[in-house]
Amino acid sequence: MLTRRLFVACAALLAVSSWAGRPLLSPAFAQNADPGAGAFIQKLGNDAIATFSDKSTPRDQALVKFRTLLNQGFDVPYIGRWVLGRYWNQATEAQQAEYQKLFEQLIVTTYAERFIEYSGETFRIAGTAPEGETDTMVTTQIVRPNGPPINVSWRVRKKGADYKIIDMVVENVSMGVTQRQEFASVVQQNGGKVDGLIQALRQKVGRAG
Amino acid sequence: MKLASLSRSFLRSATVAVLALTATACANRPADSDAAYEVNDPLEVPNRFVFAANEAVDVLALRPAAEVYVGLVPDPVRDAIHNFIDNLMSPLYIANNLLQGNFEGAQFATGRFLTNTVLGAGGLADVATAAGIPERPEDFGQTLAVWGVGDGPYLVLPLLGPSNLRDAAGYGVDTVADPVRIWAYAHDGQGLMMARAGVSAVDRRSEVLKSVDDLRRNSLDFYATVRSLHQQQRRADIANKPGGGPEFPDFGTAPKP
Numbered sequence: 163m164l165t166r167r168l169f170v171a172c173a174a175l176l177a178v179s180s181w182a183g184r185p186l187l188s189p190a191f192a193q194n195a196d197p198g199a200g201a202f203i204q205k206l207g208n209d210a211i212a213t214f215s216d217k218s219t220p221r222d223q224a225l226v227k228f229r230t231l232l233n234q235g236f237d238v239p240y241i242g243r244w245v246l247g248r249y250w251n252q253a254t255e256a257q258q259a260e261y262q263k264l265f266e267q268l269i270v271t272t273y274a275e276r277f278i279e280y281s282g283e284t285f286r287i288a289g290t291a292p293e294g295e296t297d298t299m300v301t302t303q304i305v306r307p308n309g310p311p312i313n314v315s316w317r318v319r320k321k322g323a324d325y326k327i328i329d330m331v332v333e334n335v336s337m338g339v340t341q342r343q344e345f346a347s348v349v350q351q352n353g354g355k356v357d358g359l360i361q362a363l364r365q366k367v368g369r370a371g
Numbered sequence: 372m373k374l375a376s377l378s379r380s381f382l383r384s385a386t387v388a389v390l391a392l393t394a395t396a397c398a399n400r401p402a403d404s405d406a407a408y409e410v411n412d413p414l415e416v417p418n419r420f421v422f423a424a425n426e427a428v429d430v431l432a433l434r435p436a437a438e439v440y441v442g443l444v445p446d447p448v449r450d451a452i453h454n455f456i457d458n459l460m461s462p463l464y465i466a467n468n469l470l471q472g473n474f475e476g477a478q479f480a481t482g483r484f485l486t487n488t489v490l491g492a493g494g495l496a497d498v499a500t501a502a503g504i505p506e507r508p509e510d511f512g513q514t515l516a517v518w519g520v521g522d523g524p525y526l527v528l529p530l531l532g533p534s535n536l537r538d539a540a541g542y543g544v545d546t547v548a549d550p551v552r553i554w555a556y557a558h559d560g561q562g563l564m565m566a567r568a569g570v571s572a573v574d575r576r577s578e579v580l581k582s583v584d585d586l587r588r589n590s591l592d593f594y595a596t597v598r599s600l601h602q603q604q605r606r607a608d609i610a611n612k613p614g615g616g617p618e619f620p621d622f623g624t625a626p627k628p
Contacts, residue, residue, distance in 0.1 A: 272589040344590065366591055
C-alpha cells in the first residue's frame, strides 16, 4: 500500500513538474539570424495568399501567377542541380538543360494545384535561425481551417540583394532530400542512366502539360 | 514491487544517459557526400514486393474504410477516439522516455497522461495539447537508437509498413509490454485488442488521406519517396529535434540555363 502511494506521489510530482518546467523549453531563436530572410518569407507568403484567395482568377492565369511567384521565391535551378546530386556531373550539357526544364515543370505540376485550391490557410513566422555558414532557416507555422497546424521551415540564401529559398522542411522532412533520394532511386532503377530519369520526368509532366 | 521497478528504471536510465551521451557524440556523421543520402536497403526487391502488397490492401480496404470513417463519423467523435487510443499508449511513452534517460520527456508524458485522464474525461479530450504539452510518442525502437543501436536494413513489414530491423524489434517489445494488451489478455479481451488495432489503423489513415493521395500522384517512384520520408521522420523522432540539415554547397556561377 505504501509503495503504491509512493508511486502515485512520484507520478504526481512528474506531472506537476512538467507544468512548472514548460516555459524553460521555449527555444532561444533569433541569434544572429538575418532579419531580411524573415521579412522575405513574410512578404512571399502574403503575396501568395493575396494571389490565390482571389477565386475569380481563371485557372490558366492562376497557373502563370504561381510560376512567377515560384521563380521569385525559389532558386529553382539551384534546387534542381542539388537534387540531382552526383548524377549532375554525369549528365551531358543537353541532358542538364532538359532536366532543369522538366524539373521546373514537375514542381509546377506538383505544387500549383495545392496553391490554386487555396482554402483559407494562414501562416505565422515562429522563428528564424542561422543555418550552415550562409543560410537562414525561417520556421513558419501553417494554420489550417481544419486539422492541426503544420510546421514548415524555409532555408533561405541571400544571393546578391535577393533572397531565395533553396529547401523546404515540412514536419522535419526536407523536400530536397526526399526528391534527391527519389531521383537517385529512379536513376538506379534505370541502370544508373540519367536518361531514365529524364524519360520518367517527361512522362510525369507530359500528362499535366 | 512498483517502487522497486521504478527505482530500477531510474538507475537504468542514469546508465543510459551516460551511454546516450557517448553515442550521440560519435554519431556526428558528415552529410556532404552522396553517401549521406544513400538508404541502407539491401532487401529492396522483397521490400518492394511487400510494399506493393500493402498498397493493394490500402487501396482496396484501408483507404476506403478511412474515407467512410471520415464521411460518417463527425469530427469531434473522431478526435475523441484518436485521443483515447493515444492516451492509453502513454505508459509506454513514459517508460521509453525513462529508459532513454530523458527525464524531461518522462515528465511531459506523465503530465499529459494524468492531465488527459483526469481533466480530459478519461483521455477523450486532449487537454494537455491545449495547455502546451503536445503529443510526442516514444517507442522502444527509439530507445534502442538512443542506446546506440543502428538502424539496420530498411524493412517494409506486411500491413505495418515502413520500418527497419531495429524498429521492428522495438515494435515487438512495445507490443509485449503494452499495458492495454496485458490487461486485455488477463481479462479475455483479445477481441478488444483486435478492435483497437483496426480502429487505430483507420484513424491514422484518415489523417493523411489527402497527403498520401498527393504523394502517390506526384511521385516518380512512390516506394523511394516513402522510404525517404520514413527515414527522415524517424531520425527527427529519435533526436527529438529536426535532423541536422544536409549541406547545400555553393555551385559557383549559376549553372547553364
